[in-house]
Amino acid sequence: MSTTNNLIDLEGADHLSDSPTPRYFGREKSRTRSDKAFSGSVVVAALSSLFILVAILFYLATSSWPALQKEGFSFITGTTWIGGLDDPSLQVFQIWPMLYGSFLNALLAIIFAVPISVLLAIFMVFIAPKKIARALTIVVDVLAAIPSGIIGIWGFLVFTPVAEGWARLIHQYLGSIPIFVNNQDQFTRSPFITAWVLGIMIVPIITVVAREVLAQTPQDLLDAARGLGGSLWGTVRMVALPHARGGIVGGVMLGLGRALGETVAIYFVLNLIFERVNYYRILDPEGGSVASMIIAKFGEATPEEIQALLGAGLVLFILTLIVNLIANWIVARSARERLA
Amino acid sequence: MNETKTAAQEEEVMSIKNVRVPSSPQDVHPNQPGDASVHLETQNLHVWFGKRLILEKVNLAFPVNSVTALIGPSGCGKSTFIRVLNRMHEFIPGAALAGRVLYDGQDMYDAAVDPVNIRTKVGMVFQKPNPFPTMSIRDNVLSGLKLAQMKYENPEEIVRTCLERASLWNEVKDRLDASASSLSGGQQQRLCIARSLAVSPKVLLMDEPCSALDPGSTRRIEETIREISSDMTVVIVTHNMAQAQRVSDYTAFFLSEDGAPAQVVENAKTDEIFKKPKDSRTNDYVNGLFG
Numbered sequence: 001m002s003t004t005n006n007l008i009d010l011e012g013a014d015h016l017s018d019s020p021t022p023r024y025f026g027r028e029k030s031r032t033r034s035d036k037a038f039s040g041s042v043v044v045a046a047l048s049s050l051f052i053l054v055a056i057l058f059y060l061a062t063s064s065w066p067a068l069q070k071e072g073f074s075f076i077t078g079t080t081w082i083g084g085l086d087d088p089s090l091q092v093f094q095i096w097p098m099l100y101g102s103f104l105n106a107l108l109a110i111i112f113a114v115p116i117s118v119l120l121a122i123f124m125v126f127i128a129p130k131k132i133a134r135a136l137t138i139v140v141d142v143l144a145a146i147p148s149g150i151i152g153i154w155g156f157l158v159f160t161p162v163a164e165g166w167a168r169l170i171h172q173y174l175g176s177i178p179i180f181v182n183n184q185d186q187f188t189r190s191p192f193i194t195a196w197v198l199g200i201m202i203v204p205i206i207t208v209v210a211r212e213v214l215a216q217t218p219q220d221l222l223d224a225a226r227g228l229g230g231s232l233w234g235t236v237r238m239v240a241l242p243h244a245r246g247g248i249v250g251g252v253m254l255g256l257g258r259a260l261g262e263t264v265a266i267y268f269v270l271n272l273i274f275e276r277v278n279y280y281r282i283l284d285p286e287g288g289s290v291a292s293m294i295i296a297k298f299g300e301a302t303p304e305e306i307q308a309l310l311g312a313g314l315v316l317f318i319l320t321l322i323v324n325l326i327a328n329w330i331v332a333r334s335a336r337e338r339l340a
Numbered sequence: 341m342n343e344t345k346t347a348a349q350e351e352e353v354m355s356i357k358n359v360r361v362p363s364s365p366q367d368v369h370p371n372q373p374g375d376a377s378v379h380l381e382t383q384n385l386h387v388w389f390g391k392r393l394i395l396e397k398v399n400l401a402f403p404v405n406s407v408t409a410l411i412g413p414s415g416c417g418k419s420t421f422i423r424v425l426n427r428m429h430e431f432i433p434g435a436a437l438a439g440r441v442l443y444d445g446q447d448m449y450d451a452a453v454d455p456v457n458i459r460t461k462v463g464m465v466f467q468k469p470n471p472f473p474t475m476s477i478r479d480n481v482l483s484g485l486k487l488a489q490m491k492y493e494n495p496e497e498i499v500r501t502c503l504e505r506a507s508l509w510n511e512v513k514d515r516l517d518a519s520a521s522s523l524s525g526g527q528q529q530r531l532c533i534a535r536s537l538a539v540s541p542k543v544l545l546m547d548e549p550c551s552a553l554d555p556g557s558t559r560r561i562e563e564t565i566r567e568i569s570s571d572m573t574v575v576i577v578t579h580n581m582a583q584a585q586r587v588s589d590y591t592a593f594f595l596s597e598d599g600a601p602a603q604v605v606e607n608a609k610t611d612e613i614f615k616k617p618k619d620s621r622t623n624d625y626v627n628g629l630f631g
């Protein structure tokens with residue numbers, strides 16, 4: 001009976017203009033003391049990391065400002081570096097060869113590392129017996145934890161002689177392809193070798209992420225593919241990899257960030273050439289890296305040069321930040337897609 | 341349960357088109373080893389997970405182009421059994437079996453047999469609809485052909501006929517490029533059936549294909565089952581007694597008593613199982629007294 005009344009009331013209310021205002025819900029408030037303490041410390045932690053980030057950016061920007069202002073945009077696009085002079089006005093600081101070199105190294109490293117990482121992850125998730133997969137997980141974790149200085153020394157003493165042989169072979173058989181040209185008969189300290197060393201450093205990162213997302217392929221999709229007569233490889237290619245694609249791309253971006261920022265290891269294995277850009281001859285003993293330049297130059301730098309090096313650091317920092325933001329965005333988007 | 345059928349359900353039974361007689365000889369009774377009209381059969385099958393024996397002494401035969409319903413309480417091993425029939429059981433670590441599963445007279449667990457090949461001949465539709473969410477509707481239908489690396493011509497024709505047979509065509513013909521995840525659960529399940537049909541299996545295994553679906557989709561899938569069984573052997577697990585009666589020619593009743601390994605208690609023409617079961621436990625189960 002009352003229901004009927006309600007219905008009539010509602011219909012009667014139709015002509016009244018005061019429609020109800022919706023109330024929206026915020027986050028639930030902390031009520032207990034421990035809850036408040038918890039959310040308080042979380043907020044402090046979050047803010048402090050943001051604060052550190054902003055403080056570093058601010059420090060870099062202000063202390064490099066005179067150099068940046070003097071060079072203008074050619075700080076990034078120019079190819080001249082003249083430091084160590086008594087007359088500051090004669091000094092020129094431009095970082096394009098280093099900046100380009102950083103990208104070239106990182107790109108090559110990604111090209112080398114991605115197939116290895118993805119195949120390794122596929123092996124660990126879908127092929128290897130449990131024990132072997134677990135052993136490999138430990139190996140990959142240890143590899144990720146090796147300090148880059150150690151990898152640099154190893155790259156210099158052990159890896160370079162080996163990779164030099166590969167480079168000579170590639171040059172011998174594919175030397176007519178422009179990227180494999182080398183007229184100097186020196187095959188060490190090249191972007192090629194640097195990229196392999198960087199690749200070894202980022203393989204663990206990409207492998208861990210790829211393994212994680214591949215292992216999350218829903219069992220019912222794998223069942224569907226196997227039930228349709230899919231071979232193992234067909235199932236991985238048509239079901240698991242498309243499912244994991246977003247996550248793997250995110251892992252690659254994380255590796256890219258690492259490769260862009262790497263300093264010491266590159267310093268050990270690459271010939272830094274400051275005033276000429278090696279655009280594509282990856283076997284030549286010429287290359288660049290913003291981060292390595294900073295430690296290479298820092299010791300004997302004039303005050304103005306230090307400003308310029310801090311400016312180079314700022315550029316690198318911003319680039320790495322952008323790469324990381326893109327990585328986060330891609331990983332988050334693929335997680336959303338998986339949920340949807 | 342069949343006594344409590346409503347008039348509407350009764351009508352639904354009648355409305356199913358081409359209620360069909362098995363194309364095999366009328367009096368073929370399942371469980372007659374060596375019969376040439378038998379497509380698929382198990383002989384003295386035992387199945388384990390690890391050390392635990394799940395099924396024992398299962399002797400069942402599935403005549404060519406017949407529909408067999410597998411019924412029994414949850415957890416008695418129907419899904420396990422059906423996964424044995426297309427060699428999906430072996431994906432589970434520790435899974436084991438003894439006995440034989442003959443497909444066209446050959447033991448499909450023979451070392452010489454390629455399991456991938458078996459799975460294209462003996463297809464599977466799962467309880468939970470599982471279309472590939474990253475693929476379009478069209479690509480889902482064709483996915484089996486690509487997965488099994490089969491050669492095919494005229495993909496549009498394949499897509500159309502398979503979707504028609506799964507009675508999904510009219511609903512999706514204008515959006516074949518849409519993502520499969522944009523479909524409703526019932527439509528997704530029919531897409532999964534279409535996907536299975538595309539590789540032209542000889543046997544289709546269905547594990548409670550309608551248990552998560554609305555009545556409309558359920559009815560369509562039942563129509564599809566009747567239709568495809570004109571040239572395909574169907575084995576369907578179902579908890580719905582009315583459904584078993586509507587779609588199947590034969591029914592096998594699985595039961596595991598007091599945690600013992602499950603066995604086939606009774607196995608006969610569907611009519612006999614429901615109208616005059618020989619075993620009192622069958623009678624109790626089909627009449628809803630337990631399960």
Ligand SMILES: Nc1ncnc2c1ncn2[C@@H]1O[C@H](COP(=O)(O)OP(=O)(O)O)[C@@H](O)[C@H]1O
Binds near residue numbers: 415418421432
């Ligand atoms: N992957 C597995 N590992 C171990 N035991 C399992 C597995 N899958 C199913 N079982 C067990 O096998 C028995 C039969 O399960 P299942 O075949 O799913 O039964 P049904 O389909 O008849 O409900 C159950 O007791 C279940 O616990």
Ligand SMILES: [Mg+2]
Binds near residue numbers: 415418420
């Ligand atoms: Mg089941």
